[in-house]
Amino acid sequence: MKRRAFLQGAVGLTVTFAAVASGCRAIPVIPKRPAPSAEDALGWLRHHDGKYELFVPRAEMGQQIGIALRRIAAVELGVSADRIRLRAPSSQDIERVKATVGSDSVKDFALPLAQACATLRDALAEGRTEGEIRVVERPLKQLLSMRADATANLLVVRDDLLAIVSGAPLFAADMRLPGMVYGRVLRAPVSPELGSRPVDWNDAAARRVVGFVAVVQEHNLRHANSVGLGILASTPGALDRIEQALSVRWHVDGKFEPREIDDAIDIDRHLAGGDLRHAVRDDDLDATGAWSIDLRFDVPLAAHGGIEPRAALAHFTATPTGRPRLQLFTGTQDLFYVRDVLARTLALDADDVSVQACRLGGGFGARTLALVEVEAALLARAIDRPVKLVWTRAQEFRQGFHRPPSSHRVRARIVEGRIVDWWHALVSSHILFTPAAMPLWIQRLVDIAGDQGVARGAALPYDVPRQRIAFDAVRLPVHGGPWRGLGTAPNAFVVESAIDACAVVAGSDALQFRLAMTKDVRLTAVLRGVADDAGWNAQRSEQPPSGPRRGRGLACGVYKGGSRVAVVADVEVSASGDARVVTLWCAHDCGLVVDPDGVRAQIEGCLVWCVGMVLVEALPLQTSGIAATGFAESPVPRISSLPRIEVRLLSSNATPTGAGESAMTAGAAAIANALFDATGYRASRLPARPEELARSDH
Amino acid sequence: MRLFVNNVWHEITAPWLDESLLWVLREALGLTGCKYGCGQGQCGACTVLVDDEPQRACLLPAQAVAGRRITTIEGLSLNGSLNPVQQAWIDESVPQCGFCQAGQIVAATALLQRTAQPDAAEIDAALEGHLCRCGTQPRVRRAIERAAVMFQRGTSS
Ligand code: FES
Ligand code: FES
Numbered sequence: 001m002k003r004r005a006f007l008q009g010a011v012g013l014t015v016t017f018a019a020v021a022s023g024c025r026a027i028p029v030i031p032k033r034p035a036p037s038a039e040d041a042l043g044w045l046r047h048h049d050g051k052y053e054l055f056v057p058r059a060e061m062g063q064q065i066g067i068a069l070r071r072i073a074a075v076e077l078g079v080s081a082d083r084i085r086l087r088a089p090s091s092q093d094i095e096r097v098k099a100t101v102g103s104d105s106v107k108d109f110a111l112p113l114a115q116a117c118a119t120l121r122d123a124l125a126e127g128r129t130e131g132e133i134r135v136v137e138r139p140l141k142q143l144l145s146m147r148a149d150a151t152a153n154l155l156v157v158r159d160d161l162l163a164i165v166s167g168a169p170l171f172a173a174d175m176r177l178p179g180m181v182y183g184r185v186l187r188a189p190v191s192p193e194l195g196s197r198p199v200d201w202n203d204a205a206a207r208r209v210v211g212f213v214a215v216v217q218e219h220n221l222r223h224a225n226s227v228g229l230g231i232l233a234s235t236p237g238a239l240d241r242i243e244q245a246l247s248v249r250w251h252v253d254g255k256f257e258p259r260e261i262d263d264a265i266d267i268d269r270h271l272a273g274g275d276l277r278h279a280v281r282d283d284d285l286d287a288t289g290a291w292s293i294d295l296r297f298d299v300p301l302a303a304h305g306g307i308e309p310r311a312a313l314a315h316f317t318a319t320p321t322g323r324p325r326l327q328l329f330t331g332t333q334d335l336f337y338v339r340d341v342l343a344r345t346l347a348l349d350a351d352d353v354s355v356q357a358c359r360l361g362g363g364f365g366a367r368t369l370a371l372v373e374v375e376a377a378l379l380a381r382a383i384d385r386p387v388k389l390v391w392t393r394a395q396e397f398r399q400g401f402h403r404p405p406s407s408h409r410v411r412a413r414i415v416e417g418r419i420v421d422w423w424h425a426l427v428s429s430h431i432l433f434t435p436a437a438m439p440l441w442i443q444r445l446v447d448i449a450g451d452q453g454v455a456r457g458a459a460l461p462y463d464v465p466r467q468r469i470a471f472d473a474v475r476l477p478v479h480g481g482p483w484r485g486l487g488t489a490p491n492a493f494v495v496e497s498a499i500d501a502c503a504v505v506a507g508s509d510a511l512q513f514r515l516a517m518t519k520d521v522r523l524t525a526v527l528r529g530v531a532d533d534a535g536w537n538a539q540r541s542e543q544p545p546s547g548p549r550r551g552r553g554l555a556c557g558v559y560k561g562g563s564r565v566a567v568v569a570d571v572e573v574s575a576s577g578d579a580r581v582v583t584l585w586c587a588h589d590c591g592l593v594v595d596p597d598g599v600r601a602q603i604e605g606c607l608v609w610c611v612g613m614v615l616v617e618a619l620p621l622q623t624s625g626i627a628a629t630g631f632a633e634s635p636v637p638r639i640s641s642l643p644r645i646e647v648r649l650l651s652s653n654a655t656p657t658g659a660g661e662s663a664m665t666a667g668a669a670a671i672a673n674a675l676f677d678a679t680g681y682r683a684s685r686l687p688a689r690p691e692e693l694a695r696s697d698h
Numbered sequence: 699m700r701l702f703v704n705n706v707w708h709e710i711t712a713p714w715l716d717e718s719l720l721w722v723l724r725e726a727l728g729l730t731g732c733k734y735g736c737g738q739g740q741c742g743a744c745t746v747l748v749d750d751e752p753q754r755a756c757l758l759p760a761q762a763v764a765g766r767r768i769t770t771i772e773g774l775s776l777n778g779s780l781n782p783v784q785q786a787w788i789d790e791s792v793p794q795c796g797f798c799q800a801g802q803i804v805a806a807t808a809l810l811q812r813t814a815q816p817d818a819a820e821i822d823a824a825l826e827g828h829l830c831r832c833g834t835q836p837r838v839r840r841a842i843e844r845a846a847v848m849f850q851r852g853t854s855s
Contacts (some may be wrong), residue, residue: 062794164796165784167731167771174730237717308797361797393736608833640822
């Protein structure tokens with residue numbers, strides 16, 4: 001593969017990819033995750049006549065990563081930011097890049113981009129506008145953009161804001177092509193884990209619907225074990241009417257009840273049956289003494305709830321030599337994985353598949369697989385016209401994948417005010433090895449190593465001498481998968497709730513208890529910072545004699561060994577148990593901050609997620625599948641339930657680490673600990689239930 | 699059927715006559731600013747103004763609003779300049795992914811046309827039905843307060 005850039009008036013990169021072997025669908029496409037090099041980064045840049053283009057190698061889904069990378073490019077190239085036009089790439093514009101996951105956009109992409117820009121700047125300064133240039137990597141301190149505050153103070157006009165507030169077309173579903181028709185793949189209303197297929201349908205009735213175009217039967221319209229039936233119409237509304245008229249009868253193999261899912265992950269059942277298979281830490285614990293705390297926590301299945309449903313527009317043309325060529329617009333977190341899956345499924349050369357990145361209406365881990373894209377491409381091939389396919393909200397819930405439920409037990413022993421033994425066992429469903437992307441036999445093979453997505457966030461951010469942190473994942477009949485921060489939010493909620501319980505047992509202040517257990521300077525700094533902002537050490541006022549009970553809680557965490565976060569929550573709980581988060585304070589250190597406003601926005605977003613996680617979110621189940629068809633059954637937080645949010649960024653020269661998921665380590669537990677402070681009720685099953693909060697009082 | 703959208707008359711013909719206002723706007727007329735988020739009236743992403751009232755376009759048959767005055771997000775900045783709500787949205791850097799934002803801006807514009815100086819409860823009430831999964835609500839509040847000031851100045855000067 002070429003990794004060179006040629007200056008020919010334009011700096012660019014011609015990329016040729018080897019064809020992916022087709023015809024062996026049994027083995028799923030494995031996402032490739034190369035970290036970008038500076039040579040790759042040179043291929044993201046184009047230059048002509050003093051104007052620059054930057055193909056943003058990361059999916060834009062609200063984290064404003066293009067803005068952050070443009071800041072770096074502007075400083076390093078020594079030009080004003082408005083001379084650099086941001087462009088969303090297609091899979092043919094740039095070298096393969098890894099998926100936009102795990103909050104590492106700035107961490108992994110900033111440095112190669114800075115190196116590439118420095119190289120380009122020097123080449124242009126020497127008057128070189130032709131020939132090949134290669135990146136000469138220079139020491140970090142020679143890179144202007146890597147100096148503290150070099151980029152953060154740069155004023156960058158966010159032209160994406162103008163496009164959004166004026167309603168410009170940015171998302172996949174906004175794309176239109178001449179001759180386009182609308183498609184949908186109907187599936188049995190059960191989990192795609194169960195085998196299902198259409199048995200019969202009323203073709204004649206469907207044909208009478210105004211706007212009917214076709215019914216498509218194609219064995220590849222398969223997702224996991226669900227085989228679907230395609231429909232095409234000349235208007236989107238006609239799809240609903242065709243679906244009704246068809247009244248498809250489905251064959252479904254087997255069934256399951258919601259209770260079976262609770263049982264399958266029940267931590268106490270697992271522990272009664274022996275040890276869990278995987279460990280984050282496996283020290284020998286003191287097996288004799290009594291535990292100071294012994295708590296059980298259960299976190300439910302929950303949806304991503306992005307407001308944009310998945311959507312793709314697919315279109316076939318022909319190559320000059322007459323081979324079919326697929327062009328597809330979609331909002332995905334993994335452009336090249338989608339391309340590879342399309343090439344494999346449709347038996348096309350990867351070269352003949354162009355996937356154009358569109359802005360995502362929320363990613364949150366939901367857009368890491370190829371789902372809607374395959375459906376759109378297959379229908380477009382079947383009808384030989386452009387097909388736009390947008391999942392309905394019900395399809396989002398029923399055919400997507402979700403945050404898997406998890407079940408936890410935590411035991412700790414406290415001696416002289418400090419935790420000496422820590423034991424956390426948890427069972428969930430797979431996250432990185434999601435059943436939505438791999439059959440059981442492959443999952444079994446890869447799971448020998450343990451699914452690190454399940455374990456993320458379970459490591460203690462404290463110095464505790466003896467720790468056992470064990471985990472396991474079971475395949476459930478509903479599909480779990482990546483969700484904002486993977487296992488972080490559930491695990492950190494459990495860990496920091498348990499730490500709070502330990503502080504209560506130890507009779508310590510929650511802040512002092514934590515400070516005493518860490519020598520991490522940056523974690524200490526965010527803890528002290530948030531305590532200052534919230535006035536943690538001020539004299540606490542008595543509960544008011546009437547009206548809602550007030551409470552205050554604290555939690556902190558370290559995300560993926562990098563960013564440090566601490567949160568204080570103030571809550572109010574009414575007599576009937578209705579809880580309201582009044583204020584959230586957050587202190588955050590993600591090292592060098594490239595785009596302060598973008599970092600703040602990400603933190604705010606995470607904290608809003610945490611409010612939802614503790615107070616409202618759960619995806620209801622019914623026999624054989626998801627019960628929700630809309631936001632009414634799977635709620636997300638609404639404006640009136642959201643607190644004032646105060647964020648303090650502790651900027652440092654440490655290498656930039658993530659901000660898109662980091663606050664998920666602390667928000668939920670801070671709120672839950674505040675609820676405990678107000679009511680004496682420790683939320684052990686999410687979401688916290690008003691009837692429990694009403695009953696409890698200390 | 700004729701629709702009056704953003705001060706322009708459009709002749710709507712088959713096969714679009716039985717479609718919702720949302721699909722006619724987005725797919726027949728190419729006004730893709732209003733979004734399909736749920737199609738069930740539960741998210742607010744499809745909000746447009748019908749005679750100055752915020753309405754969920756996904757639930758409205760286009761037939762039902764033929765001849766009425768329809769304003770979409772594209773129509774808020776008709777003469778090339780943003781309305782105060784749009785400007786305040788930029789000033790406060792409200793959008794994250796942006797998908798819910800057109801609906802929120804339209805709803806906020808309607809609120810300020812109705813109530814020049816809304817208090818916090820009135821802001822929450824007007825935006826309660828607008829879901830934003832990215833968590834922009836704290837900034838939405840700030841932007842509406844800012845826009846209210848701008849509207850005030852605009853009308854008093
Ligand atoms: S799309 Fe109309 S309310 Fe959600
Ligand atoms: S900005 Fe993403 S849903 Fe509101």
